[in-house]
Amino acid sequence: MRYASLGSGSKGNATLVATDNGVVLVDCGFSVRETVRRLARLRCNPEDLDAILVTHEHSDHIRGVVPLARKYGLPVFMTAGTAKAVSSCRDVIAHEVNPHRSLSLAGFDIIPVAVPHDAREPVQYIFRAGGNSLGILTDLGCITPHVIDAYRECDGLLLEANHDVGMLANGPYPPSLKRRVGGRWGHLSNDQAAALLAALGPERIQSLVLAHISEKNNARELVSAAVAPHTAAVGNLTYACQAQGFPWQTLL
Numbered sequence: 711m712r713y714a715s716l717g718s719g720s721k722g723n724a725t726l727v728a729t730d731n732g733v734v735l736v737d738c739g740f741s742v743r744e745t746v747r748r749l750a751r752l753r754c755n756p757e758d759l760d761a762i763l764v765t766h767e768h769s770d771h772i773r774g775v776v777p778l779a780r781k782y783g784l785p786v787f788m789t790a791g792t793a794k795a796v797s798s799c800r801d802v803i804a805h806e807v808n809p810h811r812s813l814s815l816a817g818f819d820i821i822p823v824a825v826p827h828d829a830r831e832p833v834q835y836i837f838r839a840g841g842n843s844l845g846i847l848t849d850l851g852c853i854t855p856h857v858i859d860a861y862r863e864c865d866g867l868l869l870e871a872n873h874d875v876g877m878l879a880n881g882p883y884p885p886s887l888k889r890r891v892g893g894r895w896g897h898l899s900n901d902q903a904a905a906l907l908a909a910l911g912p913e914r915i916q917s918l919v920l921a922h923i924s925e926k927n928n929a930r931e932l933v934s935a936a937v938a939p940h941t942a943a944v945g946n947l948t949y950a951c952q953a954q955g956f957p958w959q960t961l962l
């Protein structure tokens with residue numbers, strides 16, 4: 711299994727998960743033209759995609775989903791709550807994701823995991839194929855027992871480290887947005903990401919990507935310092951960014 715990102719952060723997210731048998735795009739927060747350009751950077755065409763899987767309806771995840779699906783005839787998978795929040799799914803083949811049931815898609819077993827985030831029915835996903843397990847986990851305000859249970863087995867993990875608590879407090883956001891981002895239905899701080907790694911037991915993780923890193927309220931050195939106590943045994947540590955995402959990572 712391998713995975714890569716077209717871009718990661720509050721201005722747009724999209725992640726590719728692939729095997730030799732299938733390619734799934736998780737979220738698409740970019741315009742169609744930008745998505746095609748960024749796919750090409752990863753040597754991928756829209757025609758290669760089997761489906762789009764959606765985590766939730768915030769614009770940094772959904773902006774390009776319906777236009778891309780329409781243009782290339784791609785099926786879209788999302789929870790009923792997310793579908794309700796999407797203004798128009800006309801001419802799109804939409805499938806409902808039940809957050810309590812795994813789905814088989816493009817050769818993957820995919821496990822949705824409900825997360826605390828201020829959207830209608832947000833989920834994150836774990837992909838299984840060929841003996842590997844890849845967890846995608848961004849856009850959650852706090853760590854729940856359900857999340858720890860679900861992600862314990864992952865040997866690849868794309869994990870949110872959204873903000874440094876001090877930078878957010880002293881940064882440019884208005885007070886209401888600071889409360890939202892830092893709250894239990896917002897985003898994971900560096901310290902929360904580190905605590906989650908400690909809870910999961912990072913020895914098993916061969917590939918870790920820290921993602922959805924705020925450009926205004928975080929810095930790579932702060933992410934790195936926060937997770938350092940838990941990443942000594944991690945095979946490959948990568949930082950996703952808004953402009954470039956990250957290149958293909960392979961799980962063996």
Ligand SMILES: [Zn+2]
Binds near residue numbers: 719720723768770
């Ligand atoms: Zn987001």
Ligand SMILES: [Zn+2]
Binds near residue numbers: 766768829849
């Ligand atoms: Zn969100």
